[in-house]
Amino acid sequence: MNNRLGFRPAQNHTMRTMQNANAERRERTTRETGPGRMTLPEAPRTASPVPWLTSIHAREGRGPYGNPGYRGNCSGLLIEDLLNFYRPRRVLDPMQGGGTCRDVCSALGIAYQGLDLRSGFDATRPGAFAELGRFDFIWMHPPYWRMVRYNDDPRCLSNAPTMGEFIGRLRAVLRNCQEVLADGGKLAVLMGDGKHEGRYMALPFRTMRAAALEGFWLAAPEIVRFGHGSTSSSKTYATSFIPRLHDVCLVLERNSRRLPARAS
Numbered sequence: 469m470n471n472r473l474g475f476r477p478a479q480n481h482t483m484r485t486m487q488n489a490n491a492e493r494r495e496r497t498t499r500e501t502g503p504g505r506m507t508l509p510e511a512p513r514t515a516s517p518v519p520w521l522t523s524i525h526a527r528e529g530r531g532p533y534g535n536p537g538y539r540g541n542c543s544g545l546l547i548e549d550l551l552n553f554y555r556p557r558r559v560l561d562p563m564q565g566g567g568t569c570r571d572v573c574s575a576l577g578i579a580y581q582g583l584d585l586r587s588g589f590d591a592t593r594p595g596a597f598a599e600l601g602r603f604d605f606i607w608m609h610p611p612y613w614r615m616v617r618y619n620d621d622p623r624c625l626s627n628a629p630t631m632g633e634f635i636g637r638l639r640a641v642l643r644n645c646q647e648v649l650a651d652g653g654k655l656a657v658l659m660g661d662g663k664h665e666g667r668y669m670a671l672p673f674r675t676m677r678a679a680a681l682e683g684f685w686l687a688a689p690e691i692v693r694f695g696h697g698s699t700s701s702s703k704t705y706a707t708s709f710i711p712r713l714h715d716v717c718l719v720l721e722r723n724s725r726r727l728p729a730r731a732s
Contacts, residue, residue: 521549523689525717533575534568541566542609542658546693546717548572554654556604562591562641569607590623592640602650609658610638612671631669635678642682649722654687655679660695660715672716685723690716 511522520527525546530536533544547569551559557579561569564582573580581600583589590596611626621627625641628634645655657679659672672690679685692714 516553517555518549518553521553523691525549525691525693530568531572533571535566537566541568542693542715544568544572546658546691547607547656548576550607550654550656550717550719551576551578551605554605556653558601558603558605558650560597560600560603560606560645560648561608562589562597562606562645563608563610565609568609585621585624591644592623592625592637594640594644597644597648600648602653603648604650604653606645606649606653606655607658608641608645608655610641612660612662631664631674635674638675639678639682642679642684646683646722653721655684655720657718657720658693658715659718661712672718676718679718679720680723683723684720686718687721688719690718693717 508522508524508526511519513519527543527545527549529545530543531545531548533547534541551572559569559573559578559580561580561582562584564570564584567582570580570582581603583591585591611624625634625637628637642655649655657675659675661669661671663669676686676690693716695713695715
């Protein structure tokens with residue numbers, strides 16, 4: 469006997485079974501991969517020369533910049549966007565590593581000076597920047613503490629024996645940057661994070677505190693940079709945790725109201 473919709477009971481049962489199976493499949497897919505592809509929030513229209521540069525930097529790839537095989541090397545696309553936004557005449561990178569900032573400046577025709585501990589330049593040494601002149605923009609992607617060991621040089625930030633000493637050395641570099649930053653200039657610091665002895669180190673927050681103590685404050689919102697192509701994205705872990713897929717860029721300028729000095 470047919471029901472009002474014209475389906476026999478056996479057909480109704482089959483349809484309900486299929487619907488239930490489809491619902492279970494959708495639930496399982498959502499549980500494993502998330503609720504589909506997510507879109508970024510709409511940004512307001514401004515007079516920015518780089519309208520896609522917002523507090524979330526999600527451009528994929530790295531561009532033709534720097535040595536992609538250099539451990540910890542970042543994409544040049546964020547640097548490219550920042551330089552196109554601030555339009556500096558002269559840029560300093562005191563920890564140039566794989567040369568990403570150097571290559572971006574070359575492509576954009578911006579005067580650049582890059583230095584590195586590998587060539588004997590110790591950015592933490594007092595007065596190390598004294599003969600460099602003034603810069604409108606300083607890019608700094610320092611080694612993170614205890615994450616990538618680039619060498620055995622005790623002057624390298626990644627080799628600091630304690631977190632307190634790491635922050636102290638970072639403050640010394642920030643102090644040197646303060647001395648050569650031109651009026652109205654900007655200092656951009658890219659900082660990631662990781663765990664030490666089972667606890668997250670909160671390096672971006674510690675960096676902001678260190679910068680404030682050295683007379684800097686935010687010139688723009690902190691920028692969350694998506695880590696497309698990071699080495700951990702291709703790994704499989706047996707434990708359950710929330711993966712970190714970003715680092716943080718702090719764009720800083722001189723702060724007229726300096727925080728009182730305090731132990732790190």
